[in-house]
Amino acid sequence: MKEEGFTVTPWKVEGEVDYTRLVNEFGTQLIDEELLARIKRFAGRLHPLLKLGYFFSHRDLDWILDMYEKGERFYLYTGRGPSGNVHLGHILPWVFTKYLQDSFNVNLIFQITDDEKFLYTDGRNMDEISRYAYENILDIIAVGFKPEKSKIIVDTKHINHLYPIAIEIAKKLTFSTVRATFGFTSSTNIGMILFPAIQAAPCFLPSKIEGKPTPCLIPAAIDQDPYWRITRDVAEKLGYYKPAQIHSKFLPGLGMQGKMSSSQPETAIFTTDEPEVAEKKVMNAFTGGQPTIALQRRLGADAYRCPVFWYLRYMFEDEKSSDERYVKCRSGSLLCYECKYALADAVKRYLKEFQIKREHARDMVDRFMFD
Amino acid sequence: MKEEGFTVTPWKVEGEVDYTRLVNEFGTQLIDEELLARIKRFAGRLHPLLKLGYFFSHRDLDWILDMYEKGERFYLYTGRGPSGNVHLGHILPWVFTKYLQDSFNVNLIFQITDDEKFLYTDGRNMDEISRYAYENILDIIAVGFKPEKSKIIVDTKHINHLYPIAIEIAKKLTFSTVRATFGFTSSTNIGMILFPAIQAAPCFLPSKIEGKPTPCLIPAAIDQDPYWRITRDVAEKLGYYKPAQIHSKFLPGLGMQGKMSSSQPETAIFTTDEPEVAEKKVMNAFTGGQPTIALQRRLGADAYRCPVFWYLRYMFEDEKSSDERYVKCRSGSLLCYECKYALADAVKRYLKEFQIKREHARDMVDRFMFD
Known part of the structure; x- marks a missing residue:
């Protein structure tokens, strides 16, 4: 979306972000006191990033808790585009994701979207991106996720697990839809055009692993919401649950407004x-x-x-x-x-x-x- | 392409095909007497399907023979979309492909495009397509290819070998290009939109296997030519050779004009x-x-x-x-x-x-x- 003053898309966050307006525009829900109280009851404690409102918005988080209450374990799914080194703005949501993993004792799928970073960036070769992917994986592990409950998927390495799901999703998404959602044009390369289905695929991987529809909760910055919106639109047609989300704000850069950025x-x-x-x-x-x-x-x-x-x-x-x-x-x-x-x-x-x-x-x- | 009287696209062949016009429209070369004589010299004998003009057109087949003469072995690459049972119209080019393999003693990559058949056909589920894929593989093997020199790739099973190449290709292909080449529209699903890169990928797999640019010759019916045209356009930018082709006509159906069809x-x-x-x-x-x-x-x-x-x-x-x-x-x-x-x-x-x-x-x- 582009409004006077600020821009938020999966590729760009600029200007001073009005989060209340973003919630209205994206159609997500603010995390209210009642939801915070429920999380605290299940998790034992409320993470500071929830109390402080850094994680501030959601989709279906209440439903995830309903399911959890009934004994249905969800998976966490988050990701990282390995376009450079990891900075503190990346670490923060991962620390929060670890809190969710520890508090609810759930599995985590961590996707490394090396394909997208290659496809999106002119002049980037795969070797360079693979080096960043490795370095970024060290950061992810250093955050302290449970090794026995956490799996890292690198798109180009583990595509055999993702592609069969991605084509189920892709079959339901037309060029019109991704053009409207991501601002694609006729000049967009066809790898980028498929990519939303590759990023959506891990939402349904837990269902494949478990052999039954399995709830999935995505902690991520709110700029990634468009991906989950289209994923939610197709989920039930394909026999899966809609992925739930919990959205963070951006950590500002030290010298600028907008989010901390590896490119600066x-x-x-x-x-x-x-x-x-x-x-x-x-x-x-x-x-x-x-x-x-x-x-x-x-x-x-x-x-x-x-x-x-x-x-x-x-x-x-x-x-x-x-x-x-x-x-x-x-x-x-x-x-x-x-x-x-x-x-x-x-x-x-x-x-x-x-x-x-x-x-x-x-x-x-x-x-x-x-x- | 659609002209009065006949239609030839990768999905549809209808009417009585004017092959001379097709060669002109597609910009391929007719296989002439001189080329036939060269093939005969290298292969030892001329296959009846060449003599009879069933394989009638090519791109860069002369170059493949030049390279062969210099001691550079090419790979053969052909494929099958597992949308149903195999009929004699499919077997014929495979018999010819076996002749090429035996005569030149070269490796063959055989792609099974189960993803495309799933993406293209409404109401088809992957289980059904996988069953056809298995049945079709039996046919391919029964043709008699050399096991030690022939490898079958099933897109959804071996995508980890194809996807890294496909995204190199995809990065160079815009929606405009595939729209113009394949008649895609805004309503085309995004899996189909990427698919030309998946079908192109095996052209460059020999280079990955050999660790150096390796010539590739594709025996296929001429309706597949649009795929190789866009592949040829990007090949050299990516450091590969342009794939060469040898094109067959269609075997007519028993009751109709156009090609023999599983749907009839x-x-x-x-x-x-x-x-x-x-x-x-x-x-x-x-x-x-x-x-x-x-x-x-x-x-x-x-x-x-x-x-x-x-x-x-x-x-x-x-x-x-x-x-x-x-x-x-x-x-x-x-x-x-x-x-x-x-x-x-x-x-x-x-x-x-x-x-x-x-x-x-x-x-x-x-x-x-x-x-």
Whole structure:
């Protein structure tokens, strides 16, 4: 969709995103207090990213819980397009996905869409994308998913599991439909045109594995919703359940509005960044501050437009500390460098630990692979 | 293409086909005397289907022979859409393909396009198509290809070998191109839209197997030419050779013009027909005869429009006997029932032998499978 001020499609998020409008436009549901209470009851605790509203929207999450209550286990399905290194904006929903896996004790399918990254990007060859795919898999494993309950599917490697399902889906999707949904044109290549069926296929893989219709819950950023919308449209015709979804917002880049982006490396903190490099990025970050200290003391700063605030809130602080930080920031009693120091410290600590896990992950790749 | 009088696309052949016009429209080359002489020199003998002009057109066959002369072995690639049982119209080009394999001692890749048959046909489920695929594979094996040099690829089973190549091809093909080539519309499903890349992929599989650009020769009926045309257009951009082709005419149905068709079972002799059923079909065949014996004796019959004549010529008679039959038919000294008896006898003998080989083939399926 393209509206004045912001753009959200599976390929592009730009501008300051109005999430309430997005929910209305996409026709998804906001996660309300009642749903949060139910999740808490089943999961034991409410993940901070739910409390803080980073995961804020859904489709049929209430139905997933109904089924769960009846003893029907769902699968989680999420994915990653290996177009570059993984940054903290990618890690966040994965950490949340791990929370769902641990809390509900469910299986996870993790799709690596190397085919799409190849098809979508001019001048990218498959070798380069395969290298990123491997590196990204290390990040996924380092997040700490349960090896015995988590399977990674690489499209070009495991297509034999996906293609038979993809053609069932593809048979129900015309060019008109994908043109309207994804903005394809006559100049779109035919690999991209099929791709929505390849991305939809893992929604129904649990049913194939279990030999009966099996619920599927997709945690993903809301820009991926168009894929699941068309998947939901065909699901029941094919004898499957509609995949349910839980949608996240985007983690802002350090220097920009919109989502953190690998294509603007100075605004993104990569899991492979040297901790000191990450520190420098944080210290150079755009903030919601005033041009001078005097003005900031007098007027306060704009925490809502400050990526440093959001990083701290979503990744490193609990709700209470974050709320206090917010009040201090707005009142002018907190200066930007203080927040930057806090974030830089937290990021450095996080990266050091993560990078150790990431090295251990090299020995676990085979265990995580589908098949 | 659609012209007054006849239609030839990969999905439809109707009416009386003007092959000379087809060659002009498609931009292929007629196989001339010089090329026939070269083939004979390399192959040792000229197959009757070449002498009789059943294989009549080509692209780059001369280049394949140049490469062969330099010691560069080509691969053969042909295919089958498993939409029903195999009839004699299918067997004929396979017999010719076996002649090429034996004469040049080359590898063969045989693609079973079960995905396309599923995607193209409303109301067909994959189980039904898989059953036909298995049955068709028995026919292919019964033709007598060398097991150690022949590999059968079933699209949905071996897609992991095809998809990585198909996306290379797909990235170079826009919707515009496949719309223009195959008559796709906005209502075409997205599986069909990708399919030309799946059918093109085996052209480049030999290069992947050999680890270097490897020539590929496709024996197939001329209605498949649009697939190879777009494949040829992208080949060199991707670092492969353009696939060469040798095109056959269609074997006419027993009751109709156009090609023998599984969708009109009374006009096609299936390899699984009881020999007596096949005999009956032959005896009920449409011929080029006159309405009465008296007229036929006086005016002669029209061998060129008689499927019984063409079956005998292409499958069961040498050039000399066939030419004599032609002269007798045209002069009125031969009556239709005589030709029908001759064909019925030949078909019954052929089917009895073929069906024994077909039963033996059940034990050889695994040996022929790719991987």
